[in-house]
Amino acid sequence: MTEKLLLAVPSKGRLMEQTIEIFANAGLTLRKTGNERGYRGEVAGLDTVEVAFISASEIAWYLKTGRAHMGVTGEDLIREQISDASDRVTFLKALGFGHADVVVAVPNYWIDVRSMADLDEIAATFRREHGRWFRVATKYINTTRRFFAEKGVIDYRIIESLGATEGAPAAGTADLIVDITSTGATLAANGLRILDDGIILKSEANLVASKVANWSPAARQAENEIMQALGI
């Protein structure tokens, strides 16, 4: 392997465009090498940096395992995928885009449930009536567990949901959800409401460094140059 710094950035959509833009504004041109659909790239003028264009959720894994030295991805994904985040990564800079809140949302119809404490209050009755704990659909399994434990709610089951989570309560596959939302419109359209104290994390895209990557002197030097350019 090389001694180069590997920078992992999102491979598609607005996240990729905005990442490229932030770097461009700092005078760093990210570009793909080889064909347009490839996933390898470089930073013009910084030959100690290699760029990997990969999916945002894979970036967290690259940083966690040290495959990448630096990466751009949502704080929500880092917190979800790395249980010991503070030991494995450093959040270098919040980048001001990719805003999304991870929230607990219940059916609007539950007019008696406004808070996590209310939710805990109905748990025992729900179980008596339906013979099971209520189900929480989410792809944020670890985040949900941590937050519910912190709020003292333990009588629930998580149903892993890999898409269209907000439809789960209406479909009857879950009773409430933990999901990301940026405007809340999708939640409302699905008859859901965020609990008053149900905002788990206000997330945005972050530049993150891995503490467990193999940092060669060249990689350190490259990190400094990137950070200086971005004003960190």
Next chain:
Amino acid sequence: MAAETARKFEALEAQAQKIMQVFIKAGHEAVSPAILQPAGVFLDVIGENLRARTYVFTDPDGAELCLRPDLTVPTCRLHIERNGDPATKGRYCYNGPAFRFQPVGADSAHPREFRQAGIESISDTDREKADAQTVALILNAMRAAGLKNHMLRIGDLGLFRALIKAIDMPDRWRQFLTHLFWRPDAFRAELHRLARPAEESLKDIPAELRASIVPGDVARSERAVVDYLAANSIEAMGTRTVTEVAINLMWRLADAKSDPLPPETVTLIERYLAISGPAKAAGACLKDLLRDRGVTMNPVIDAYHRRLQLMTDMGVDVVHAEFSAEFGRQLEYYTGFVFEVISPDLGPESPLAGGGRYDDLMRAAGAKRNVPAVGAAIHTERLLSVVQGGAA
């Protein structure tokens, strides 16, 4: 990892034989419950603390299974499967692996695979005696394996339950407080919420709904909810019924009409939870607390003292045992007496053994009713490391 070398495995096996001999000689039948367990039973009873640390997976048929995080629930399931009626007496012992995810990484004191050697006494109705026998037998087995120095920590959730029962408050509040006992922060918040005037706890409920809900009248309250939903174009959906929503609102209003908990009651509960010190003095401490409040719970305090006396009679060093009212708050399924054996070498974070009474577990594990039950298990890798003299 457990027994990563053949030599360590042999040492563990030799130690387990010594331990099992003591258990079997005392009349416990050796059993080997299944390692793979249905996840549902565990996920419902073990509490979030352990739930997040259980290896759960789906088999090719879609059934959710787990690697057992302890042997108590599997032993209960085995007892039910054998007997049907859980009231049949059962005294079991076991030695086998259990599995727990270690969030900050496994190490030798916190392996993700470890061997538990333990005992369970099911359906013995002399609770204090069964509790004392459990402690005595676990300590005897550990001594037989070579343990010299140890400290005993005890707690008693029965005292907490009796205290809550003895204090005048609506039954539903008792349920809340008991339910929240295992979560100290949520417990404190709830205790203080119950001590605040009513209006505050109702401010979340829309005024027009508050006016039309009638405590005690389900039909009218349900109609009020239906009308409110229609007026606000809110669609009912999901599993929870309108009746459930209406009944919950009725309860909330009824709670609000009850007098808040007086501040001296809050202080009493908080001072109880702060009791910590020599086990023999704890009963007197509690009696002092209660004396001025006109609260009596003598039978439970007497049971606490009787258990200590029985333990002394069975050769347990009770004089140096420590009691803490908070102890047991991490272990969701315990209902009464709880204890841990601590070694000076490993400290309180890594107990060598622990156990307690779990009178409510049988139904959750699939039986038709609950029966008294008490058990305990030894963390055999830790015991071995202490006996061999190396820090783990």
